Amino acid sequence: MVFLKIKPECATCIVRQIVDVSIETTNNENKQFELIKKCLPIIEKEYHNNAVPAWMGTVVHRYFKKISNCNDPYKRLKIIADETAKQYIEIVKENMDNSNNKLEKLRKCILGTIAGNSIDFGPFSTMENIAPLINSTINGNLAIDHTEDLLNDLENQNIKNILYICDNAGEIVFDKLLINEIATYNKNITIAVKGEPILNDATMEDVKLLNLDKEYNVITTGTDAIGIIFKECSEEFLNIFNSCDLIIAKGMGNFESLTEYNLNNKKLYYILKAKCIPVAEYNGVNLKDNIMLSNLKLNE
Amino acid sequence: MVFLKIKPECATCIVRQIVDVSIETTNNENKQFELIKKCLPIIEKEYHNNAVPAWMGTVVHRYFKKISNCNDPYKRLKIIADETAKQYIEIVKENMDNSNNKLEKLRKCILGTIAGNSIDFGPFSTMENIAPLINSTINGNLAIDHTEDLLNDLENQNIKNILYICDNAGEIVFDKLLINEIATYNKNITIAVKGEPILNDATMEDVKLLNLDKEYNVITTGTDAIGIIFKECSEEFLNIFNSCDLIIAKGMGNFESLTEYNLNNKKLYYILKAKCIPVAEYNGVNLKDNIMLSNLKLNE
Numbered sequence: 001m002v003f004l005k006i007k008p009e010c011a012t013c014i015v016r017q018i019v020d021v022s023i024e025t026t027n028n029e030n031k032q033f034e035l036i037k038k039c040l041p042i043i044e045k046e047y048h049n050n051a052v053p054a055w056m057g058t059v060v061h062r063y064f065k066k067i068s069n070c071n072d073p074y075k076r077l078k079i080i081a082d083e084t085a086k087q088y089i090e091i092v093k094e095n096m097d098n099s100n101n102k103l104e105k106l107r108k109c110i111l112g113t114i115a116g117n118s119i120d121f122g123p124f125s126t127m128e129n130i131a132p133l134i135n136s137t138i139n140g141n142l143a144i145d146h147t148e149d150l151l152n153d154l155e156n157q158n159i160k161n162i163l164y165i166c167d168n169a170g171e172i173v174f175d176k177l178l179i180n181e182i183a184t185y186n187k188n189i190t191i192a193v194k195g196e197p198i199l200n201d202a203t204m205e206d207v208k209l210l211n212l213d214k215e216y217n218v219i220t221t222g223t224d225a226i227g228i229i230f231k232e233c234s235e236e237f238l239n240i241f242n243s244c245d246l247i248i249a250k251g252m253g254n255f256e257s258l259t260e261y262n263l264n265n266k267k268l269y270y271i272l273k274a275k276c277i278p279v280a281e282y283n284g285v286n287l288k289d290n291i292m293l294s295n296l297k298l299n300e
Numbered sequence: 301m302v303f304l305k306i307k308p309e310c311a312t313c314i315v316r317q318i319v320d321v322s323i324e325t326t327n328n329e330n331k332q333f334e335l336i337k338k339c340l341p342i343i344e345k346e347y348h349n350n351a352v353p354a355w356m357g358t359v360v361h362r363y364f365k366k367i368s369n370c371n372d373p374y375k376r377l378k379i380i381a382d383e384t385a386k387q388y389i390e391i392v393k394e395n396m397d398n399s400n401n402k403l404e405k406l407r408k409c410i411l412g413t414i415a416g417n418s419i420d421f422g423p424f425s426t427m428e429n430i431a432p433l434i435n436s437t438i439n440g441n442l443a444i445d446h447t448e449d450l451l452n453d454l455e456n457q458n459i460k461n462i463l464y465i466c467d468n469a470g471e472i473v474f475d476k477l478l479i480n481e482i483a484t485y486n487k488n489i490t491i492a493v494k495g496e497p498i499l500n501d502a503t504m505e506d507v508k509l510l511n512l513d514k515e516y517n518v519i520t521t522g523t524d525a526i527g528i529i530f531k532e533c534s535e536e537f538l539n540i541f542n543s544c545d546l547i548i549a550k551g552m553g554n555f556e557s558l559t560e561y562n563l564n565n566k567k568l569y570y571i572l573k574a575k576c577i578p579v580a581e582y583n584g585v586n587l588k589d590n591i592m593l594s595n596l597k598l599n600e
Contacts, residue, residue, distance in 0.1 A: 008332040009319050011340070016312040023308060032308040033349040040311070040344035047340065049333040 081170025381470025
């Protein structure tokens with residue numbers, strides 16, 4: 001893993017995100033131009049060959065929230081994401097029910113949560129039709145597949161406390177399935193979402209819509225950072241992160257940011273879709289491949 | 301025509317162009333980041349709700365040539381464009397030969413030149429496979445079709461001097477067919493290309509590769525501006541532009557820029573593919589539609 005995580009084309013992606021969210025935030029075209037123009041110097045400042053894309057995105061999207069006077073620009077899209085996700089949930093359940101064994105059931109469930117990870121207005125334009133991608137993911141394969149390691153960990157009774165770090169709204173509809181599946185292994189599960197809205201990331205509000213807070217311990221990272229920035233996280237989050245026996249981190253933002261830290265002594269699984277070429281190349285897989293990666297095998 | 305020509309998403313497109321050309325210019329990733337980062341403040345300065353995309357592109361691509369110390373960053377791609385174009389030329393000729401009448405023959409030839417207009421690394425990424433688009437254009441239709449007006453003008457013996465303003469390399473392979481067809485109407489034709497390399501636009505060098513300079517009077521605009529900026533043009537170009545009886549202007553750059561001027565008293569035909577949503581919307585057509593538009597009907 002000697003590649004840079006950021007690639008030259010990340011400039012196009014972050015600008016496209018700001019164009020999309022400007023159009024989402026206001027119908028006034030002059031105002032759209034103004035918002036985009038104001039973000040360009042911030043992008044210029046954050047964009048360099050050592051930047052972490054998720055952290056560059058954090059600064060830029062935070063700035064956008066500030067200048068647009070809108071604390072949750074993706075609110076409408078997050079509701080759409082939830083509705084989209086719910087249309088597919090039965091297919092994932094059916095795939096799980098039709099599995100021959102525990103391993104296959106877990107794998108099908110993970111693929112479902114990666115299908116959910118496809119519903120993302122960061123790497124994909126808000127204009128894109130993602131239905132074909134959701135379908136092909138649910139019924140697809142894992143290009144990197146450490147599901148068996150996870151199954152072993154779940155069956156290990158010494159592993160009791162699990163932290164599940166969510167990524168997007170919509171996606172969490174599928175995450176609920178995996179969290180419920182993990183719960184059957186008699187684990188103590190904490191779910192973490194963002195402390196404030198950023199991009200289309202899941203917040204406490206989104207979790208409550210699914211009643212996840214009624215069944216599990218739900219906390220926030222304590223910040224609106226995309227992915228994880230430890231120095232910004234709440235003490236509550238850090239305590240659970242440090243004390244838990246196993247972590248599942250969803251999506252590219254968590255992958256990009258957590259791999260910046262030395263977590264070699266942590267049992268940590270990254271579950272994501274490689275939604276852009278930089279992340280795909282970094283993992284040695286193809287664009288849109290599905291990844292279920294054990295942190296302990298990162299440097300193999 | 302009350303729309304702005306520039307749209308918010310032009311920010312994404314111009315950044316993507318700079319990413320593409322940076323990757324084209326050097327294999328050194330650090331250098332790529334540096335080039336892109338240096339261009340961002342120039343883009344920020346030029347990008348506003350009254351900008352003309354072709355002129356914004358002119359400033360940005362000129363700056364890129366300067367900082368990259370490369371006077372012709374698209375040189376390799378222009379050669380590929382020529383080779384690509386040559387693969388399709390026989391199909392256009394066949395379509396012309398199979399036409400039932402002069403009008404249909406002219407239309408088929410115009411569609412060929414619009415297929416050539418598809419070979420463009422401005423609106424389309426250099427990574428895109430454009431073969432399907434070339435094929436569908438050659439055998440497609442004109443969404444705006446003033447071919448009959450052009451035919452009437454060609455048959456009018458009072459119209460003697462024609463100025464043909466080229467757009468891209470590659471495309472000029474097809475343009476040669478249309479120029480030859482126009483020549484059969486006993487016209488005095490001048491061909492104009494760019495004075496210096498910019499983007500993948502055709503220059504004197506490209507014209508010479510096709511021997512067009514042996515058969516016709518070829519001049520340059522006298523500048524490397526994308527499209528036309530009158531105040532930058534050579535006296536030679538301006539004299540011919542002002543004195544000729546009819547102008548054919550190819551591509552989006554010429555369309556975007558020439559429609560900035562009052563040319564209501566000129567017989568001028570725009571021939572282009574609507575390669576992006578802003579240009580499509582401005583003309584009331586769909587993305588990737590083919591346009592053969594008489595200047596005199598612009599405000600109808």
